[in-house]
Amino acid sequence: MAEKKHSTNFYFITAFFVSSVIFISGIGIGMIINELKSSSISSSIEEMSSSLADAEIELLLMDYLGSNLSCDYLMLKSSDLSIQSAELGNKLDLFEESNQVNSESYIPLKEDYMRVLIKNWLTLENIKKSCNANYSTILYFYNNEGCASCENQAFVLQYYKNLMQNDVMIFAIDSSLNMGIIELLRYNYDIHEYPSLVINGEPYPGYQNMTVLGGLL
């Protein structure tokens, strides 16, 4: 037999060491990337919170000054908020899809996002009321567990968002999260099944296909 330079045990130990270093480095890089993603999402949530706080103050100012001159500005603001919210939602979706190994780190971020999202909905509803804006607002209640048609509903909503742009503002509410504000909304709109939509304050339980939703908007 051709002679190898070292003993079999030497190769086992070296391979164990090298493969462990590579594997642990892989896990480490994964954790660092996860952390970066998480902190980037956190700062996006903070940014959105301050944009919302600005919008709220602007609404109050408009109310105090009794002027409708700021409406054009606020309408632009509502469009920005909608874009910011969609981008944040996409970041979170991708983060959720990729975060199969450590899903626990995702939940606090998602809860923060839900708070900002609902606040955004409230702000846009207030802007709509104060400025007589004609955009539609949709609260979309979904559940990650046992909701076969939720993804389809999201796709139909995305279709109308792309079609109508700023004429429709969509807020996707994850009902699987155990949050008081979501419970309150569910109770208020009598949401018991998923998906369910609340369009301009009117609840529509169950999956709304493309044709039906087109009619409602």
Next chain:
Amino acid sequence: MELICLTVLGLLYFVLFISCFWLIVFLDNMSELKKDPNPKKKYFISAIVPAYNEEKTIAETINSLLKQNYPRKFFEIIVINDGSTDATRKKCEEYSKKGLIRLINQKNGGKANAMNNAIKRAKGELIYVLDADSCADENSFKHLIGYFDNPRVAAVTSSMRVTCKESFLQKIQWVEYLFSILMRKIMSLFNCLYVTPGPGSIYRKKVIKEIGGFSEETLTEDMEIAFNIQHHNYVIENSLNSTVLTNTPDKLTNLIKQRRRWYTGFIEDSTSYKHFYFNKSKGFLGRFLLPANVLTTIALIFLTSYSVYTILDSFFVSYSNIGAVEFNFLSMIQPEKLPLLIYGINLYTIMGLIFMIVSIIIIYFSLKTSDEEINLKNNFLNYIFYLFFYSLLMTLFWTDSIIYKLMFRKNNKGWKYG
């Protein structure tokens, strides 16, 4: 952490460990791998060519043996026509009439039977076997015989290369065979080769007789005899310099058929020699390689099936989603999502990248060992096909072989041809 994640990570670590192990052994011994021992004496070799319906390739096979850079008086060529129904016999008779070969015609009895028959009549101290669809390099004999100066050596295998790389499947097999050349050499350092392939393996006749010749009751006589040699504690060596060119299937049906025979043969032979598993007296082969190969196969099937399931699942979800908007692709436009793809990177993506890098390193060293040029211009597709489709094909072949073994192969009859 979910059980599925832990299983995936555990199996990935195992495969990574095995890959690192072989790579480290290779790198540590790289300078010595190409050295074949110089023979202290001339051995008489009987080159045996079992042939069944090989009219298209037999002449080339015989010519490659006739061109051997080895004294003609020290080797004979025996062609066993195993009841061919085509012009194989006629083609061989042209050579035998000139006294260039000995032709034995027999009723079709299968490859192992043909080889056993030829061995009985062979004069050589060494038996060189060459499938009738393969061609030996002119220096094959020279490179192989030096190993037999060690009386414990019972067989030496050659490096098999693919002649044709035209079709998608042949491109993948071209890389696979180069990888096998590397692996067989490294495995020989641990005396854990458990197959002596039909094209280009050479045996010590005395040992073949001692262990009862080639089994006629197995699908893979070249694997069974290697197990048998290991069972009798002899040594199997490998020469990188002795090369054999062989044909590979170009159609999926033929490839499935070939791999079904190989892998079912492995299942049966390794079951027949199950006492090897975890047996210290069987050295590295029993203690590590066979159990590791079984676990690697399980890992391959599991990881590939899981990846395929994930891809298909997301495909069906996307299909259903697009269907929900009546296949209007406006719903898919989310321009802000593209720069955000970094958020989709996860541990599996990183592990996938690591394995891709390890695979590229292995391909690089396989090419280097075989003195093949990287030649990206001509071979780029071969590498891409191998990297992305090899594990998928292996999973298909293994699954097919396991189903075939469990459901359809009732009697363990030997293989004939085809």
